[in-house]
Amino acid sequence: MVDKATGAGGKADPTPVQDLGFMYGRSFEDPDGHIWEVMWMDPKAVPPHG
Numbered sequence: 001m002v003d004k005a006t007g008a009g010g011k012a013d014p015t016p017v018q019d020l021g022f023m024y025g026r027s028f029e030d031p032d033g034h035i036w037e038v039m040w041m042d043p044k045a046v047p048p049h050g
Contacts, residue, residue: 001038002026 005028006012014035018025025039 002028005030005036 011029022045
């Protein structure tokens with residue numbers, strides 16, 4: 001998603017990349033200056049509800 005945003009005129013990673021092993025996040029700034037954050041979290045890392 002960040003690569004597509006950059007290809008459309010956005011700026012990649014205006015905030016630090018986050019890699020915590022079980023969760024990964026990046027961001028991009030669109031041409032209007034809005035910052036969008038994209039993240040992924042391994043569903044196996046979520047503890048069961050009890």
